[in-house]
Amino acid sequence: MLGVPAEMESLRKLAQSLEPTALIFTKEDSPLMRFLNFFARVFNPTFMESAGVTIGNRIYLPSTWFGKDLSACIVHEARHITQCRWCGLGLSAWVGLPIFLVLYGLLAFPIFLAVFRYLFELDACAASWRELLMVGVSAEAVRKRAEQEAQVVAGWKYLRPWPKFLVIRGFKKKFEKVLAGFGVAHA
Numbered sequence: 001m002l003g004v005p006a007e008m009e010s011l012r013k014l015a016q017s018l019e020p021t022a023l024i025f026t027k028e029d030s031p032l033m034r035f036l037n038f039f040a041r042v043f044n045p046t047f048m049e050s051a052g053v054t055i056g057n058r059i060y061l062p063s064t065w066f067g068k069d070l071s072a073c074i075v076h077e078a079r080h081i082t083q084c085r086w087c088g089l090g091l092s093a094w095v096g097l098p099i100f101l102v103l104y105g106l107l108a109f110p111i112f113l114a115v116f117r118y119l120f121e122l123d124a125c126a127a128s129w130r131e132l133l134m135v136g137v138s139a140e141a142v143r144k145r146a147e148q149e150a151q152v153v154a155g156w157k158y159l160r161p162w163p164k165f166l167v168i169r170g171f172k173k174k175f176e177k178v179l180a181g182f183g184v185a186h187a
Contacts, residue, residue: 005066011074018078019085021057021093028063044157051157054080057093071135072128072145079124114161121153121161122174129178139184146175 008024015022027033027048032055040047052073053060059077061070081093087103088096103116125146132142150171154164161167 005063007066007070011070014071014074015059015078015081018075019057019081019093022059022078022081023057024059024061024074026063026066027053027060030060033060043159052077054078054084056084056097057081072132075131076124076128079127080120083120083123112160112163114159117158117161118153118167118170121149121158122170125149125153125171126174126178129175130181133178133182133184139179139182143175146171 005026012022012024015024033048033053036053037047044051049062049064052062052065054077059074059081061073061077065073084093084096084100085091086096087099088094100120104114104120105117129142129146132145133139147168150168152158153171154160154162154167162170
């Protein structure tokens with residue numbers, strides 16, 4: 001066991017301000033994450049170090065990420081908890097988890113046909129962009145992040161959920177809508 005990182009409490013408070021039942025764990029301390037890594041490493045060899053994962057109301061983060069500003073990441077992952085809750089008709093993330101998993105994973109497994117995985121990630125990324133803009137990160141810096149996230153979501157780490165040009169176009173359009181909500185026309 002690696003123990004609890006110093007900033008875990010502040011991250012938990014941020015997550016719970018967005019989703020009251022949110023819990024945060026390190027991936028390395030989780031038997032479930034070690035089990036999932038056995039399968040995930042086939043398409044993402046750096047799964048344990050390169051990805052935050054949310055299951056139900058639990059957010060799992062790589063221990064190597066601690067010590068950095070994780071607020072946008074927490075907002076992104078908490079949004080996945082919200083999405084699970086939506087799938088459960090607002091009752092709880094755990095009630096919605098089976099439907100979320102079918103939409104995000106099983107139903108969406110075919111390459112280029114996983115529209116729900118793409119849409120869930122786009123929504124979570126947009127939530128993190130809003131957070132970054134609210135705390136004063138420049139629109140240009142957030143745009144660059146959005147472009148990088150589009151490349152990742154369009155790639156093999158997400159099993160190419162939708163054609164790359166559509167993912168990139170969708171991320172660009174969503175980013176422009178987020179900017180417009182802040183009264184910024186273009187970065």
